Amino acid sequence: MLRLELKAANKQLAEWDAELNQLHDRNGDLGLKVQMLEQEFEEVRRSREETKNSAPTVAEFPEPADLLNQLRAQRKKTRADRVDVEAILGLLGGQVVRAS
Structure with a gap:
């Protein structure tokens, strides 16, 4: 057992x-x-x-109105306006800016 x-x-x-x-x-x-x-x-x-x-870091751009004033100071007869500058900044920043 x-x-x-x-x-x-x-x-x-x-x-x-x-x-x-x-x-x-x-x-x-x-x-x-x-x-x-x-x-x-x-x-x-x-x-x-x-x-x-x-x-790359995100670029910081000046305000469109300031940039336009700088452009006009350098090129007196420019035909660009603030909306054009906003559109350019939008393209540079990868954003779509719509004119208002």
């Missing part, structure tokens, strides 16, 4: 050992995946910083 109990206990231990090995294998794979994802994340973060640092 003790031999049967010992045999059953050994069988149960073997099953648990096999299950534990499977869990260790899976956990090892997950650890490797985590490391790979952390490396990928770090590369993307560095790339994003490089892109962010190399991206």
Whole structure:
């Protein structure tokens, strides 16, 4: 009777050992995946910083009326008006400016 109990206990231990090995294998794979994802994340973060640092800054333009006054000071006979200057600034800034 003790031999049967010992045999059953050994069988149960073997099953648990096999299950534990499977869990260790899976956990090892997950650890490797985590490391790979952390490396990928770090590369993307560095790339994003490089892109962010190399991206052109947004240009700031003077007010259309001021710009028009500067233009008229340099070119007395210009036919441009404030709406023209607003449209040009809109094109330079990537915006669509509609004349009002």
